[in-house]
Amino acid sequence: MPSTFFTEPPHWRWLIVLYFFIGGLAGGCYFLAALIDLFGRITDRPLARLGYRIAFPAVVVCGVLLIVDLGRPERFWHMLLQSETWRPMFKSYSPMSFGAWGLLLFGLFAFLSFLGALGPDANRDGLGRLRPPALLGTVIAILGGLAGFFLASYTGVLLAVTNRPIWADTTLLGLLFVVSSASTSIALLLLLGSGRVFLIGGLRALQRFDIGVLVLELIAIVAVIASLGSVARVWLDVWGVLLVVGVIGLGIVVPALLHLRAHAPTALSARAAALLVLVGGFLLRIVIVLSSEAV
């Protein structure tokens, strides 16, 4: 029996599942917004604004979820400051310590970009300087995008750096989570932007992007299962059904086919695809977190 089966679960349940999902959306939406601002067309900028407007509230929700989940919520700041000396508390080899600082840093960039996204897209003065193409905005978008990637992926690394079954039996959860955060964030932007016909160009690019990301996500899930080896037998029950039917079937394969068939990203089938991707992304986190908790 693998050594991970001699350990105890940390009672990370629904709040953590929600955090992983919303954190993925926060990081992913910010990355997409930065990508659109830096590489998209001027007509795509409302989509980027949407991304910034999602990222900051989402990261605030993330912070609240994490604090509420603590056994002693009033001591949340012990993650950042040493309680005795008030010096910074940072352990580069502890993903949770790294993650606490990453979340704070991402929150800062998300807040600045959120401010920048409050005004009209064409505004290059005042708060508009917090968004590309202004130099300050470009720097914020690049650093914030990288922090967004970190937020989307470190949770998978955090799970791997434990001794629990499934989580510590593969090193691919960080990769899977970052890909899934991209697919769910694209889906959210597609869904919220689909009512605006004038965004059709950007939405079409997002749709193309989503099909590629869904294929990558499918490959990542298969790779995770293969890397688990005999441990994957844990999923030969309701978790496996949820993974195959819910995550792979309804959350990846069906949406990819719907995207391919949809004549436009604003079509009903494209919206349905986006909704399914979001549901699949949430189910993925449920399966990964709770199936190990159940062992």
Add this chain to the structure above:
Amino acid sequence: MAEPMGFYTDTTVCIGCKACEVACKEWNQLPATNGGRNTLSGDSYDNTRRLDGIHWRHVKFIEQFNADRSQGRWLMMSDVCKHCVRAGCLEVCPTGAIIRTEFDTVVIQSDVCNGCRDCIAGCPFGVIDINPVSGTAQKCTLCYDRMRAGMEPACAKACPTDSINFGPIRQLKEMAERRVGQLKQGGESRAYLYGADDKIVGGLNSFYLLVDKPEVYGLPADPRLPSRNLKPSSLWATVGAALIGIMGVISFRSRGRDHA
């Protein structure tokens, strides 16, 4: 630093009296029941069942019987935190609540811990859990307060058969090796030490004399540190992020056919 101190538990002389469990609870003022609930296992004399936030010592009753129960034996083992030389809990703790003491033991500072529970997932032995009274992660401190006062831990003091031995690790290892030799001379060829050398997470400052495979006692044969996955996992996550980034740039750059 003072000389490394620890436990050597000779499971062959444990009689399952649970005096260690009681002494631990009394000294450390741990609640007798979990939230006021008394729970029985229903299939064993072992009603403690596992180590957790309110059970820092646990006497395991391993019942090995054949189908008709005509033949069998009881293996008993007083389990506790292993105070690993390279501790998984200490590695992952994000608050600095888990420290290594001057006795080379591993202690959770309850006034610093914020109950994030990462250490529970990081411990290779399933030792740590939340104490519902404090809301923090707790485990054996090897009676740090008693050691500071020059006293032996409460469990070792209470053990009536000297199954639990406390002292400097160097001396304990000599004692344990002599005992293994004695058992082998007496015909118990299966006797061996678990965690006395540095092969298991750098060595265990609470090590055991066992007479069956580690798994039989609920111990992993090959416990590992959580940090083993840090570099490869981070690397794969970076590869994923890079792929997404490249795909994103291509999606927004190659829009020749788009009219908008």
